[in-house]
Every structure is written in structure tokens, then in C-alpha cells.
Amino acid sequence: MYDVAVVGLGPAGRALASRCAAHGASVLAVDPRPSAVWAPTYGIWGEELGALPERVVRHRVRDPQLRARGQHSLGRDYLVLDNAGLQAELPLEGVSVRRDRLSDARVAALRAEARVVVDARGARPGGVVVDDPAPAQTAFGVVVSEEVAAPALQGAEGLLMDWRNDWTDDPEPAGPATFLYGIPLGEGRVLLEETCLAAAPGLPIEELRRRLRHRLGSRGVDLAAVDSPLEREIVRIPMRGRGAPPVEGTLAVGVAGRGGHVVTGYSMAHSLGMADGLARSIVEGRAPEEVDPRGADDLVREVGLRALLRLDVPGTVELFEGFGRMPVELQRAFMSRDSGSAELVRAMWEMFEVMPVRAKAELVRATLGSPWRRTP
Numbered sequence: 192m193y194d195v196a197v198v199g200l201g202p203a204g205r206a207l208a209s210r211c212a213a214h215g216a217s218v219l220a221v222d223p224r225p226s227a228v229w230a231p232t233y234g235i236w237g238e239e240l241g242a243l244p245e246r247v248v249r250h251r252v253r254d255p256q257l258r259a260r261g262q263h264s265l266g267r268d269y270l271v272l273d274n275a276g277l278q279a280e281l282p283l284e285g286v287s288v289r290r291d292r293l294s295d296a297r298v299a300a301l302r303a304e305a306r307v308v309v310d311a312r313g314a315r316p317g318g319v320v321v322d323d324p325a326p327a328q329t330a331f332g333v334v335v336s337e338e339v340a341a342p343a344l345q346g347a348e349g350l351l352m353d354w355r356n357d358w359t360d361d362p363e364p365a366g367p368a369t370f371l372y373g374i375p376l377g378e379g380r381v382l383l384e385e386t387c388l389a390a391a392p393g394l395p396i397e398e399l400r401r402r403l404r405h406r407l408g409s410r411g412v413d414l415a416a417v418d419s420p421l422e423r424e425i426v427r428i429p430m431r432g433r434g435a436p437p438v439e440g441t442l443a444v445g446v447a448g449r450g451g452h453v454v455t456g457y458s459m460a461h462s463l464g465m466a467d468g469l470a471r472s473i474v475e476g477r478a479p480e481e482v483d484p485r486g487a488d489d490l491v492r493e494v495g496l497r498a499l500l501r502l503d504v505p506g507t508v509e510l511f512e513g514f515g516r517m518p519v520e521l522q523r524a525f526m527s528r529d530s531g532s533a534e535l536v537r538a539m540w541e542m543f544e545v546m547p548v549r550a551k552a553e554l555v556r557a558t559l560g561s562p563w564r565r566t567p
């Protein structure tokens with residue numbers, strides 16, 4: 192009998208398996224590709240690094256900016272993680288690793304082999320769902336050289352979100368707004384990614400590719416380099432994770448559970464930050480009944496997601512103009528998966544307060560009124 196079985200060795204599962212082993216537990220880990228280096232470009236905020244050493248950082252952006260109507264410095268370092276370096280900091284020494292892909296039934300059956308069974312198989316353990324109706328963040332990105340990217344960044348060191356509407360020529364564009372995520376990765380490379388923060392269903396990748404090309408072309412970026420990039424990235428993040436209760440008798444962590452931020456789609460900082468505490472409680476025989484139980488903060492974030500899914504393009508730009516003008520601690524409260532409901536409400540109220548009257552009305556309509564986009 193193992194103390195704990197962890198199914199899925201993405202960031203959430205690996206961090207937990209590693210910390211359980213470090214605290215002396217016998218650990219079984221199961222993943223179809225246990226030694227694979229994670230492919231996504233992961234970012235977290237500087238203060239979220241916690242006890243992790245600097246060598247897990249691939250690149251540090253010291254002055255990330257947000258652009259909406261105005262230009263705003265976000266006042267915190269933004270870190271691009273070195274996935275291989277991070278995995279090395281989360282060793283699996285002493286962990287029994289099994290190469291396998293498990294169904295729900297086989298995850299449940301592990302209860303015969305381990306006292307605690309953790310499902311960390313991600314949001315879609317069966318693979319991509321065709322015509323997935325769930326709200327999702329989608330993005331299409333290219334990695335290009337610094338020289339190629341320079342006209343896109345327009346002097347900024349990095350653009351966390353550039354909400355300007357140059358993805359289209361239409362002066363009154365319809366459909367969900369998208370932003371440019373333009374982040375240097377180090378070694379002369381830059382990721383330029385057109386991102387739809389949330390739509391239901393997720394905005395198609397082909398539309399994002401078209402918008403990215405249009406935006407970059409209008410800024411004078413060499414489109415031949417965009418069409419033959421150094422790398423491509425496709426992002427698909429179901430905003431509510433699995434969106435289903437955990438397999439009976441198991442704990443769900445990361446985006447298999449409710450570890451993701453339903454407005455930003457981010458979960459890395461939360462999964463890495465909570466792994467040690469959860470590992471301790473498992474090892475000490477006081478595993479919780481549920482990881483990330485639903486709280487008042489979730490209700491507030493759901494209101495934010497609902498608004499995002501229904502806002503028109505000018506309303507979205509104004510919302511993030513409000514975000515850019517907020518003090519950094521309120522920005523942090525809005526973006527962190529670990530904020531409490533009181534600070535979240537304060538942040539969202541502050542965003543609302545600075546919006547012009549028309550945008551306020553649009554935000555109220557989007558939050559309370561009838562949807563113009565489907566929100567399952």
C-alpha cells in the first residue's frame with residue numbers, strides 16, 4: 192500500500208508527488224509521458240516564486256506593461272519559467288513511476304493500492320473535446336527573434352496585455368476582444384501571442400491566427416518571419432478546469448480540480464505554492480476531503496468570468512483600462528488565485544469606478560443582462 196498515488200505529472204501533480212516524497216511518503220505516480228519536459232510557456236509573478244530558486248526562471252521581465260486606452264507599467268516582475276529547471280527542482284527521487292494513461296475507473300481503482308489517490312490529470316484527461324462548449328481561454332502565438340518582434344512591442348520590454356484594436360480595420364469591431372501577449376523569453380526570443388481571455392465556446396485558433404497576423408502586419412512586423420516562426424504555441428485553457436466533481440474517493444488538484452483562476456486561466460503559482468502544505472497534511476494522515484473547496488471568492492470570480500464572456504469590445508478595453516489604473520496590490524488581488532473575497536470585491540469595484548459611464552452600463556448589462564454569447 193502506497194501512502195499516496197498521484198495520477199498526472201503536470202505542474203500540479205509533479206509538485207505534489209515531489210513534496211510528498213520529500214516528506215517521507217511512499218509515492219506512486221502515473222503519467223503517459225512521465226519524463227517529458229512541459230511544453231507550454233508558463234509565466235508567474237515575481238513574488239509568486241516563493242522558495243523556488245532563480246534557476247527555475249528562464250527570463251525575468253522587470254517592466255511588464257498593459258495597454259488599453261492608455262499605457263500602464265504593472266510595477267511587478269513577471270517571470271517566464273524554465274520548465275526543465277523547474278522540473279529538476281521537483282525531483283521524483285524515491286517515487287515509483289508508472290507509464291500509463293488512466294480512465295476515471297482506473298484512477299478510482301488505485302484506492303486499492305494507495306491510502307490517498309490524487310487526480311492531477313488536467314482539465315481534459317480524455318484529450319481535446321471536439322466542439323467543447325465550456326468557456327475557454329484560447330491563444331495562438333509565434334516565437335520570433337527580438338529584431339522581428341521590436342515593432343510589435345513598440346518600445347515596451349514586455350506586454351502582458353495589449354488590448355488595442357489593431358487586430359482589425361473595423362472601427363466598431365464585433366465579437367470577443369483579444370489582446371497581444373508579447374513576452375521576451377530570453378536568448379533573443381520573443382513570444383507574440385494573440386489571446387482571447389475567455390469565450391464560450393473558446394475563440395477558434397484560426398481566428399486568433401488571423402487577428403495576430405493582422406495586428407503584427409499593421410505594426411510593421413515582417414510577416415514572412417511570423418509565417419515561419421522559430422516556434423508556435425497553441426493555448427486552450429478551460430476556465431473552470433475539469434468542471435466536474437472529482438472521481439469518487441479521490442482528491443483533484445490543479446486544473447483537474449478547481450486550482451485554476453476562472454478569470455485569468457492561470458494555475459501555476461497556486462499549484463506550486465500549495466503543494467508543500469498539502470503534502471504535509473497527506474503525510475500526517477490529515478488529508479482534506481477536498482482541495483480548493485468552493486468559497487465566497489469563487490462566487491466573485493464567477494461574476495468576473497460572466498462579465499468577461501458577455502462584454503463587447505469597447506467594454507472589455509475599458510475594463511482593462513480600469514485594471515491598468517489600479518494600484519498594484521489591487522491588480523495582484525484580482526489576478527491571484529489565492530485572494531479572498533473582500534480584496535477581490537475591492538479590486539473589481541475599483542475597476543468599475545474608474546470606467547466611463549457608457550462602459551459602466553455595458554459592464555452592468557454584461558454581468559446581469561441577457562447574454563449575447565452563450566455561457567454554459
Ligand SMILES: Cc1cc2nc3c(=O)[nH]c(=O)nc-3n(C[C@H](O)[C@H](O)[C@H](O)COP(=O)(O)OP(=O)(O)OC[C@H]3O[C@@H](n4cnc5c(N)ncnc54)[C@H](O)[C@@H]3O)c2cc1C
Binds near residue numbers: 203313315447450
Ligand atoms: C499553452 C498554455 C500556456 C499556459 N500558460 C500559463 C501561464 O503562463 N501561467 C499559468 O499559471 N498557467 C498557464 N496555463 C494554464 C495552466 O496553468 C496549465 O494548463 C497547467 O499546465 C495546469 O497544470 P496541471 O498540472 O493542473 O495540469 P496539466 O499541465 O494539464 O497536467 C496534466 C498531466 O496529466 C497527464 N495526464 C493527462 N491525462 C492523463 C490520463 N488519462 N492518465 C494519466 N495521466 C494523464 C498529462 O500527461 C500531464 O502530465 C497555460 C496553459 C497552456 C495550455
